[in-house]
Amino acid sequence: xxxxxxxxxEELLCLKAELEKSYEEAKEKGxxxxxxxxxxxKAQLDMGMGIMDVLxxxxxxxxxxxxxxxxxxxxxxxxxxxxxxxxxxxxxPENVIVCNNASLTIMYDMVSRSIxxxxxxxxxxxxxxxxxxxxxxxxxxxxxxxxxHFSIEMINIPMTPDGPDMDLIEQLVSADESIKGxxxxxxxxxxxxxxxxxxxxxxxxxxxxxxxxFRIYWDNAYVVHHLYDDRQDTLLNILEECEKAGxxxxxxxxxxxxxxxxxGGGISALASSKGNLDWVRKFLTIQSIGxxxxxxxxxxxxxxxxxGIKTHMQKHANLLRGKFEAVEDVLQRELSGLGIGQWTNxxxxxxISMDVxxxxxxxxxxxxxxxxxxxxxxxATYPYGKDPEDRNIRIAPTFPTPEEMAAATDLLVLxxxxxSVDRFLLNxxxxxxxxxxxRAVM
Amino acid sequence: xxxxxxxxxEELLCLKAELEKSYEEAKEKGxxxxxxxxxxxKAQLDMGMGIMDVLxxxxxxxxxxxxxxxxxxxxxxxxxxxxxxxxxxxxxPENVIVCNNASLTIMYDMVSRSIxxxxxxxxxxxxxxxxxxxxxxxxxxxxxxxxxHFSIEMINIPMTPDGPDMDLIEQLVSADESIKGxxxxxxxxxxxxxxxxxxxxxxxxxxxxxxxxFRIYWDNAYVVHHLYDDRQDTLLNILEECEKAGxxxxxxxxxxxxxxxxxGGGISALASSKGNLDWVRKFLTIQSIGxxxxxxxxxxxxxxxxxGIKTHMQKHANLLRGKFEAVEDVLQRELSGLGIGQWTNxxxxxxISMDVxxxxxxxxxxxxxxxxxxxxxxxATYPYGKDPEDRNIRIAPTFPTPEEMAAATDLLVLxxxxxSVDRFLLNxxxxxxxxxxxRAVM
Numbered sequence: 001x002x003x004x005x006x007x008x009x010e011e012l013l014c015l016k017a018e019l020e021k022s023y024e025e026a027k028e029k030g031x032x033x034x035x036x037x038x039x040x041x042k043a044q045l046d047m048g049m050g051i052m053d054v055l056x057x058x059x060x061x062x063x064x065x066x067x068x069x070x071x072x073x074x075x076x077x078x079x080x081x082x083x084x085x086x087x088x089x090x091x092x093p094e095n096v097i098v099c100n101n102a103s104l105t106i107m108y109d110m111v112s113r114s115i116x117x118x119x120x121x122x123x124x125x126x127x128x129x130x131x132x133x134x135x136x137x138x139x140x141x142x143x144x145x146x147x148x149h150f151s152i153e154m155i156n157i158p159m160t161p162d163g164p165d166m167d168l169i170e171q172l173v174s175a176d177e178s179i180k181g182x183x184x185x186x187x188x189x190x191x192x193x194x195x196x197x198x199x200x201x202x203x204x205x206x207x208x209x210x211x212x213x214f215r216i217y218w219d220n221a222y223v224v225h226h227l228y229d230d231r232q233d234t235l236l237n238i239l240e241e242c243e244k245a246g247x248x249x250x251x252x253x254x255x256x257x258x259x260x261x262x263x264g265g266g267i268s269a270l271a272s273s274k275g276n277l278d279w280v281r282k283f284l285t286i287q288s289i290g291x292x293x294x295x296x297x298x299x300x301x302x303x304x305x306x307x308g309i310k311t312h313m314q315k316h317a318n319l320l321r322g323k324f325e326a327v328e329d330v331l332q333r334e335l336s337g338l339g340i341g342q343w344t345n346x347x348x349x350x351x352i353s354m355d356v357x358x359x360x361x362x363x364x365x366x367x368x369x370x371x372x373x374x375x376x377x378x379x380a381t382y383p384y385g386k387d388p389e390d391r392n393i394r395i396a397p398t399f400p401t402p403e404e405m406a407a408a409t410d411l412l413v414l415x416x417x418x419x420s421v422d423r424f425l426l427n428x429x430x431x432x433x434x435x436x437x438x439r440a441v442m
Numbered sequence: 443x444x445x446x447x448x449x450x451x452e453e454l455l456c457l458k459a460e461l462e463k464s465y466e467e468a469k470e471k472g473x474x475x476x477x478x479x480x481x482x483x484k485a486q487l488d489m490g491m492g493i494m495d496v497l498x499x500x501x502x503x504x505x506x507x508x509x510x511x512x513x514x515x516x517x518x519x520x521x522x523x524x525x526x527x528x529x530x531x532x533x534x535p536e537n538v539i540v541c542n543n544a545s546l547t548i549m550y551d552m553v554s555r556s557i558x559x560x561x562x563x564x565x566x567x568x569x570x571x572x573x574x575x576x577x578x579x580x581x582x583x584x585x586x587x588x589x590x591h592f593s594i595e596m597i598n599i600p601m602t603p604d605g606p607d608m609d610l611i612e613q614l615v616s617a618d619e620s621i622k623g624x625x626x627x628x629x630x631x632x633x634x635x636x637x638x639x640x641x642x643x644x645x646x647x648x649x650x651x652x653x654x655x656f657r658i659y660w661d662n663a664y665v666v667h668h669l670y671d672d673r674q675d676t677l678l679n680i681l682e683e684c685e686k687a688g689x690x691x692x693x694x695x696x697x698x699x700x701x702x703x704x705x706g707g708g709i710s711a712l713a714s715s716k717g718n719l720d721w722v723r724k725f726l727t728i729q730s731i732g733x734x735x736x737x738x739x740x741x742x743x744x745x746x747x748x749x750g751i752k753t754h755m756q757k758h759a760n761l762l763r764g765k766f767e768a769v770e771d772v773l774q775r776e777l778s779g780l781g782i783g784q785w786t787n788x789x790x791x792x793x794i795s796m797d798v799x800x801x802x803x804x805x806x807x808x809x810x811x812x813x814x815x816x817x818x819x820x821x822a823t824y825p826y827g828k829d830p831e832d833r834n835i836r837i838a839p840t841f842p843t844p845e846e847m848a849a850a851t852d853l854l855v856l857x858x859x860x861x862s863v864d865r866f867l868l869n870x871x872x873x874x875x876x877x878x879x880x881r882a883v884m
Contacts, residue, residue, distance in 0.1 A: 039514050052499050056495050072479070116558060264736065265737065292707045293706050
């Protein structure tokens with residue numbers, strides 16, 4: 001395949017005519033495809049239905065220590081659920097608080113508490129002129145939505161396959177006391193599927209921050225969400241590293257079973273130092289009568305331990321792998337060598353990240369929509385919904401079938417080609433793709 | 443029985459000696475009793491175990507409109523759960539948002555949102571010099587804990603059997619823009635078991651408030667929690683009355699199944715005007731991926747409709763009635779005519795409220811504790827834990843058995859007598875009980 005930049009005007013015009021014909025044909029198919037959100041598919045949800053059987057009217061409803069899971073109390077979760085969620089992220093149960101069905105809500109609450117009450121006795125952020133968060137980009141739109149909601153200024157930090165740019169982070173947090181946090185998805189990152197290197201984790205744990213109330217929001221959402229048996233990323237334990245570095249309070253770690261059991265009805269957890277958790281427990285006594293302990297018990301009785309979770313995750317992988325491969329196959333076959341797009345081939349997680357020519361992402365997403373396919377809005381992976389180069393597209397392959405994913409990716413590459421050809425025609429001098437740090441397959 | 447005030451010093455001394463002997467005997471029994479919290483008993487929880495059977499691995503997990511309850515989405519609850527919770531409080535489903543297991547958390551969130559973002563566009567309360575809430579007293583300690591947590595100044599409003607003192611409320615809210623809310627438990631109030639009269643509800647609905655962002659926090663926690671078939675309170679529909687009065691946005695109403703299904707694993711709801719709910723939904727898109735819809739479906743499939751809930755509540759009443767009666771019998775037998783205590787005989791709810799001689803509540807609670815019985819801390823039913831007259835004691839009869847309740851009340855009346863005798867001895871001129879508005883049985 002010849003790169004588009006090497007094509008003559010005539011060749012480009014000829015190609016454009018072909019592509020437009022294909023696009024019109026695609027539109028006529030009246031497709032209805034959705035690659036927008038990282039939702040589990042029905043088959044994945046069906047697979048977990050055994051969870052519904054573990055508790056019935058004859059069940060013993062007592063948790064460890066004689067806690068009746070049906071009643072009030074047990075503010076920070078039942079002991080066996082702390083163990084299970086702790087094992088999931090390799091953390092001791094005493095460093096875990098188990099919560100309801102959404103780790104997003106825990107994150108929201110942590111920011112909200114910091115705004116109204118400060119972090120462990122620091123000045124409440126609502127009394128400060130300026131509060132800033134660092135945001136590795138592209139990243140998770142719902143993280144950015146929380147900080148935007150609280151009028152926290154967001155600063156973009158470029159991502160690399162080893163994690164965010166640590167030189168820049170170290171420089172910023174050491175100099176600016178108004179920087180209070182950073183959003184991280186350290187394993188199989190959303191949207192790239194990158195996993196932070198050991199060095200990155202160690203540098204995080206050793207951060208010297210100007211603000212004593214700076215915290216790393218470590219959203220370990222995909223900790224066991226591998227796609228392959230033989231290609232699995234590993235992530236260093238941030239809590240251990242922080243402890244070693246003498247920074248035990250530096251990190252809030254989040255995880256959930258949303259993409260293990262049920263996206264809408266799982267359990268979630270916060271892991272952190274005793275100091276941080278004691279601080280959180282003070283809020284919980286005011287805010288809550290305890291999370292749903294029945295659902296905690298249900299999860300513990302079903303999965304039993306990490307082996308149970310690992311076995312279950314292999315079944316998820318079996319359902320997901322083909323979808324990721326369907327996308328990657330089409331991208332590889334159709335875009336390789338054209339110099340108009342690069343993408344990630346993650347070993348796990350829920351997304352593939354694609355970078356197109358600068359200034360093209362919005363137009364491509366719009367073209368896809370016109371032909372019946374919804375993608376995550378262009379720009380959504382950046383704070384304020386603004387991708388400064390307008391080039392990142394997040395692909396979420398989990399919900400449709402592999403066949404739908406292949407059809408969807410066919411349409412996507414068609415739109416990438418069409419918009420790219422137009423760019424080259426408009427400006428034969430359009431800059432080639434900048435050297436990228438992506439695990440690119442061109 | 444002769445009133446203590448009419449006893450001579452010699453008679454009081456003689457009585458004191460008797461009571462002290464009984465108290466020493468009681469202590470020797472090594473009792474372990476808890477009348478402190480309004481928790482359902484194990485028998486009540488066992489009675490609802492059928493809920494565990496309605497969903498199993500073969501169940502259809504689709505809610506109305508094709509919503510898969512296991513997946514993300516459905517931010518404000520599934521339609522059928524909105525209907526069920528709406529029916530519970532006689533509100534249309536479109537005026538309901540269904541949430542997770544704790545209505546307390548909804549209340550906390552409503553206050554927290556108002557602090558950080560203001561109410562429907564008003565100035566965020568964190569930017570105001572002063573924010574105040576009205577607190578009918580005695581009232582629910584967890585309400586007061588939320589407002590105290592956010593440094594909201596609390597103003598005591600005396601309760602009557604018809605509800606809070608509306609003259610005072612109308613006067614205060616019309617004159618003071620810094621008053622932003624009021625805590626209400628309008629039916630079977632905590633702790634008295636009073637139900638607001640129709641006139642009270644209408645006056646609430648017609649409040650003219652200086653603050654446009656004033657809201658009534660209407661915690662309808664005990665809406666169907668009757669103790670008797672033939673003695674049931676009724677409460678006017680506040681949302682309807684607000685609508686009629688042209689004040690549709692004035693009220694946030696809360697309810698839950700915590701004391702219907704399971705205290706730790708029920709579902710809860712917020713009911714309000716479309717304007718208020720639209721405002722709340724904006725927060726939910728940031729804060730949540732939706733509440734646990736599986737548990738919503740479980741509740742709907744089990745109870746089916748209001749008839750199902752009513753039948754279930756009769757079973758609760760059958761378990762609770764004897765406990766309330768055991769307390770009331772002992773109080774009536776032992777304290778009637780002594781002029782040292784008065785109490786309520788509620789038709790529903792979870793508590794009995796008792797007023798003792800001014801300045802005696804703390805000492806009585808301490809004496810009970812010394813003999814092995816935990817009561818709700820004296821003062822807990824008032825903002826800041828400060829009962830200005832030190833005379834209110836909350837009795838929570840639901841958790842122990844009727845026999846334990848009788849034993850506990852025996853000890854309580856003994857301690858009431860003992861502390862009261864001491865008061866009369868210390869000061870033969872001690873003021874008699876002030877004329878009270880309680881449904882008193884002397």
